[in-house]
Amino acid sequence: MNRLQYLTHELLFRRGRSLATLLSIGVSVLAAVLLISVATTYSKAVQAPMKSVGADIVAQLSGDIPKALKGLVFPHPNALLPADEVARIKALPGVVSVTRGVYMWELPPNPYKSILGIEDGPAGLGNLNANITVGEAITPDSNAILIDSDYAAKNGLKPGDRLLIGTRKFPVAGIVDAATGGKVVRADVYMPIRLAQNLALHAPHVQDLYPFGPDDANELLIKVDSRDLRAVVEGIGAILGKNAVISSGLSFQDTLNSVLFLSRRLGLILALVVGLFSTAFVLRATASAVNERQREMALLQAIGWTRRQIAWQVILENTVLAVLGSLGGIVLALIIARLSGGIQITINLPWDLSSTPHFLPEATRDRSQIVTMPLDISPGLIAIAGLGGIAVGFLAASIATALKRAQPWTLLGAE
Amino acid sequence: MKVKTMTEPAIQTENLVKSYGSVEVIRNLSLDVPRAQFSAIVGKSGSGKSTLLGLISGLETPDAGRVLLNGTDIFALDDKGMAETRRRQIGIVFQSFNLVPALSALENVLLPVVFDDRLSKAEYEVRAHDLLSRVGMEARASHRPGALSGGEQQRVAIARALINQPAILLADEPTGNLDETTAAGVFDLLTGLTRDIGTTLLMVTHDMDIAAKADRVFEMKNGKVEQ
Structure with missing residues (x-):
């Protein structure tokens, strides 16, 4: 017989106690892995909209509220962008491309719609054309x-139909899934910029507020070298002044930082609390098991085992249970992560990035974005949770065996 | 190298003192136990006879005094030295058997030699089977203690105590938990087996009939011994 056979017999003989230790470590590892992975996945999920908001930077200028909420208007964060300021922005170091746009709302008497006229290019028409689900692409001419696609479904529109905007009916060339394609600010209707410029030029409630010319714009979609993102954002701020509305991954992330901090820390704190309770439980269970076996440990001493050999036997037993429990917890966590289908969260976009005015009922729905993300269980998390579980078993046994015990003969002798 | 002679005592205690709280159980006790003989320690309950055996085994620590086993002061040894002395020189049989419930009879017999490499595992297994056979337990080798009677458990405990062929066998009321017939069988086994291998047998007993069969009897009274 060797010590491993002794260990196996012992664990099987006290299977109730073994199972309790194994389960407590397993459940703790499972809970820790799931809590941290939910927190990590949540952090990733809240950042996901950044990837589909549009270009790297959306630059706008805040202006006045239209005098009458009728016909074609510029939303108040979409004031006229002076041509010379657009030119200065194009010249900023780190700017890769600037795609100009004209963004409008159409308010009654026609049904509400948001309209984006946009230049050609990878952040503009090119990207829209790449995401057409039905119909044909459009060119700048x-x-x-x-x-x-959402607007089309809601209004029963299909390629070949005509849609009234202002006083003119436009033929529908195709349906585009811009939300999935991302990379562009969302609107209900997309058109070449010259058509939108023409509409704005003849819209009385636009002209009331701004001297909008035939080649002007009120929105810029800017691609930048990611290393220069912060510098470009600051540069645009300096050019457009205090009324600048600059949306970028950076600003969105700044807003979310407190949420991300909380979700990450909360996951970690909960995992630590679970870990502490589990350590306390395993320590208590081990101390109680060692107490029950005091006589057996005294006997081992009587037949010639050293105190260190006896302690190691108990530590080994607990470590084996901890390894099995940790493995079980990790496997269960992976299975649950796979079966759960991930987490789904609804995120409200900043209203100036939304295609719907905040005063319309649809805004609540349109400004939210649903993100589904599979639970992220990284190899690092698995390693830390596994080692943590094993350490709990090891430490509990080390502490329990180090506690002062009665002299062996007191436990074994006849008197 | 110190050569042990047949006249040198196997066990010597010198001025042993042991108290539990304010109660002095062993009082300045000196004792020589002759080698390769059967010696018995008798005395009333609470006279300190079992405590004396605990001190001799090194499983109880004295407040003062020395215990010499084959000339070695066991309390001068560290944990490793003490464990080695117990494993190689001492066998102990307890009143309450103290078998490990998770292990079979054979595994219980082999438990003292898990870390002993003087013989191979296979040779120890042969010896364990032989001992179980000699105590009449070979057929029950695979049974756990829970499936054995008191007498059978004590037979297994005797085999375990002899697996290392110890120079000294300490027996603490080994028949105390057994009926008269079983007790007689166990006693015969103990004395027979130890005589066969020349082991010094020191037995604590309250049974005067058993003590009468000893080569030497030490009577304990109030923590002291009368020979």
Whole structure:
């Protein structure tokens, strides 16, 4: 017989106690892995909209509220961008490309819709054309429009139909899934910029507020070298002044930082609390098991085992249970993560990035983005949780065996 | 190297003192136990006879005095030295058997030699089977203590105590938990086996009939011994 056979017999003989230790470590590892992975996944999920908001930077200028909420208007964060300021922005170091846009709302008497006229290019028409689900692409010279898939579904529109904007009917060339394609600010209707410029030029409630010319814009989609993102954002701020509305991954992230901090820390804190309770439980269970076996340990001493050999036997037993418990917890966590289908969260976008005015009922729905993300259980997390579980078993046994005990003969002798 | 002679005592205690709280159980006790003989320690309950055996085994620490086993002061040894002395020189049989409930009879017999490499595992297994056979337990080798009677458990405990062929066998009321017939069988086994291998047998007993069969009897009274 060797010590491993002794260990196996002992664990099987006291299977109730073994199972309790194994389960407590397993459940703790499972809880810790799931809590941390939910927190990590949540952090990633809240950052996901950044990837589909549009270009790296959306630059706008805040202006006045239209005098009458009728017909074609510029939303108040979309004031006229003076041409010379656009030129200075294009010249900023780190700017890769600037795609100009004209963003408008159409308010009654026609049904509400948001309209984006946009230049050609990878952040503009090119990207929209790449995400057409039904119908044909449009070119900068085209007189046709693209319709967002949600808007098309809601209004029963299909390629070949005509849509009234202002006083003119535009042919629908295709349906575009801009939300999935991302990389562009969302609107209900997309068109070449010259058509939108023409609409704005003849819109009385736009002209009331701004001297909008035939080649002007009120929104810039800017691609930048990611290393220069912060510098470009600051540069645009300096050019457009205090009324600048600059949306970027950076600003979105700044807003979310407190949420991310909380979710990450909360996961960690909960995992630590679970870990502490588990350590306390395993320590108590081990101390109680060692107490029950005091006589057996005294006997081992009587037949010639050293105190160190006896302590190691108990530590080994607990460590084996901890390894099995940790493995079980990790495997269960992986299975649960796979079966759960991940986490789903609804995130409200900043309203100036939304395609719907905040005063319309649809805004509540339209400004939210649902993100589904599979639970992220990294190899690092598995390693830390596994080693943590094993350490709990090892330490509990080390502490329990180090506690002062009665002299062996007191436990074994006849008197 | 010190050569041990047949005249040198196997066990010597010198001025042993042991108290539990304010109660002095062993009072300045000196004792020589002759080698390769059967000696018995008798006395009333609470006279300190079992405590004396605990001190001799090194499983109880004295307040003062020395215990010499084959000339070695065991309390001068560290934990490793003490464990080695117990494993190689001492066998102990207890009143309450003290078998490990998770292990079979054979595994219980082999438990003292888990860390002993003087013989191979296979040779120890042969010896364990032989001992179980000699105590009449070979057929029950795979049974756990829970499936054995008191007498059978004590037979296994005797085999365990002899697996290392110890020079000294300490027996603490080994028949105290057994009926008369079983007790007689166990006693015969103990004395027979120890005589066969020339082991010094020191037995604590309250049974005067058993003590009468000893080569030497030490009577304990109030923590002291009368020979």
